[in-house]
Amino acid sequence: MTQTNFTDKNKVTKVAIIANGKFQSKKVANKLFSVLRDDEAFYLTKKNPDIVISIGGDGMLLSAFHAYENELNRVRFVGIHTGHLGFYTDYLDNQVDEFLKNLRADKGEKISYPILDVKVNLVDGREFTATALNEVTIKRIEKTMVADVVVNKIRMERFRGDGLLVATPTGSTAYNKSLGGAILHPSFEALQLTEIASLNNRVFRTVGSSMIIPSKDKIELLPRRTGSYVINVDNKTYHFRNVEQVTYQLSDRKINFMATPWHTSFWQRVKDAFIGDDV
Numbered sequence: 001m002t003q004t005n006f007t008d009k010n011k012v013t014k015v016a017i018i019a020n021g022k023f024q025s026k027k028v029a030n031k032l033f034s035v036l037r038d039d040e041a042f043y044l045t046k047k048n049p050d051i052v053i054s055i056g057g058d059g060m061l062l063s064a065f066h067a068y069e070n071e072l073n074r075v076r077f078v079g080i081h082t083g084h085l086g087f088y089t090d091y092l093d094n095q096v097d098e099f100l101k102n103l104r105a106d107k108g109e110k111i112s113y114p115i116l117d118v119k120v121n122l123v124d125g126r127e128f129t130a131t132a133l134n135e136v137t138i139k140r141i142e143k144t145m146v147a148d149v150v151v152n153k154i155r156m157e158r159f160r161g162d163g164l165l166v167a168t169p170t171g172s173t174a175y176n177k178s179l180g181g182a183i184l185h186p187s188f189e190a191l192q193l194t195e196i197a198s199l200n201n202r203v204f205r206t207v208g209s210s211m212i213i214p215s216k217d218k219i220e221l222l223p224r225r226t227g228s229y230v231i232n233v234d235n236k237t238y239h240f241r242n243v244e245q246v247t248y249q250l251s252d253r254k255i256n257f258m259a260t261p262w263h264t265s266f267w268q269r270v271k272d273a274f275i276g277d278d279v
């Protein structure tokens, strides 16, 4: 996780506003449109924005990330949640005025988090690449998935089970956590490999626990069976037949968030999301 300054304060800031279909999200979007449209420091556009304002929940922020994943070097994201505070959202829908104040005082600072590159090679020679903010999962549709897991060129195990998940640090609190994976602070430049219902008995063995893989190490998955596989990249689903290899590595790129005084600490988010005010 890094915090730096990277925009020219003298230029007009190009802002994209994207919202999910909820009534409350549309209401917040309309308010932001009407205020920013009349402010000459900002230019509202969906094309090549400097700042993307996502209105909705974490799912909406995931969609915003994928909408601008080819412009990550320039774009900073900020999330307004129309519900309870999420993992990728700094503001609630009743805090729009505070958000506007912070936006006007913005000096281009950003907070950056690691993301994950995945490459899928098919038996017929085709290749598919994608980038994830939370995680990539692979499952075999018809039967038990059987795949060799290779970590940094070491053939670790022959996995049998429902599938495997590779999470980013910020994704560690999502599906990864539901599977018993660890919560990883995003200042760690690492991936987490987590099993989905592995078969473990006297015949079949897997490591069992989640593994934290450093940024220099690749994770490779070599399916041992032909057939249909489903690969989820955050909230996007892809279907493939006859997967030869899947390769995961921490990306050279990062997601940048607008650093405002309201950017909550990661551990505060963990407490708010999973424990609440009781302690």
Ligand code: NAD
Residues within 6 Å of the ligand: 057, 058, 059, 060, 062, 086, 087, 134, 135, 170, 171, 172, 173, 174, 175, 176, 178, 234, 235
């Ligand atoms: P969604 O927007 O309904 O998200 C599902 C839930 O995951 C929401 O409560 C959301 O706040 C939470 N979430 C998303 N990212 C998070 C994060 N980084 N940390 C903590 N919570 C997070 O549904 P969607 O749009 O399909 O979102 C896709 C995400 O849903 C996936 O990236 C995956 O992590 C998550 N998911 C979770 C499970 C599970 O926990 N069993 C199963 C499938 C998908």
